[in-house]
Amino acid sequence: MSIQSEQEFKTLITADQAAALQAKLAFTPAFGQVNTYYDTPDFRLQHAGLGLRIRQFNTRAEETLKLPKGPNRLLEEMTDPLTVSEARQLIRANSIATHGQIRDYLLSQQIAPSVLQQFAAAVTRRRLLDQPAGKLTLDETHYPNDTSDWELELEYHDAQAAKAYWTQLLAEFAITAQPATNKVQRALANVIISQAD
Template structure:
């Protein structure tokens, strides 16, 4: 079980921009994860601005609840390891859901996506490059800089934008994109 504060910059980019970025930075070997997204029938989590997912890797699974926590895309992330790839009671995620009277039994999987992720640890933060594929055959590319020092990260992010030519527009989050690409 873990609780983390996440701060990040994000942008949607083209496949060409992704290839250029990969050639320019020392990304580690890619890995794949499948994300399944959950909400109640009346979209209680969405209305709160919260996001709940299960991430399945080749050797383990985890459930994560993301809750907005401030400016500059700050989020609190509650993550619990799970054994069978299903939502599990007894951890930090279920405890946070209980604070707003949401039970695990009221949740259902409404979307999923498979992401190939590349990571590069840089002085300004963790640079992430995601290629995400959806069940309907669509795919997209997203770049993210997760940081702890805003004053260091901002100029680096602005340099990336200029260097690789992407615009400074707030992208839809992965949950929104997955729900728009259901098969």
């Protein structure tokens, strides 16, 4: 179990901009993660600014809850570890873990874990690069309706150093910052688009 605070800059970018970034910056090799998102039928979590998911990697999994904690995209991320087998069983059962700090937090907010259900999913290929100003993340995310997007993010602790680096990086790669909704909202939007087709 862990609770971490994170503050970040992020923007959606084009595939060409992503290719240019990868050609010039030494990102780690991409690794995959499969996200399954949960909410109540009336989207109480989203209305409260929360995001709940089960995330699967190759050899491990986790259940995470993101909570807004202040201005400038300050978030708190609550994480309960899962085995890959546990994660797969929970997803098959359309359920979340019956133990852990996330369950306890939801109950404290009068949200019964039993009413949560899956509403969206996404598969992300993630590339990371540690920089003096923070951790740079390049994500390529695919949704079940065959759409995809690229997102560039800088997670930081020193706002002044991060802002200077972020501004220089966007200028260098001719990126115009686009407000990026979080992946939970983008996954939901792609579900709605798919159902409308």
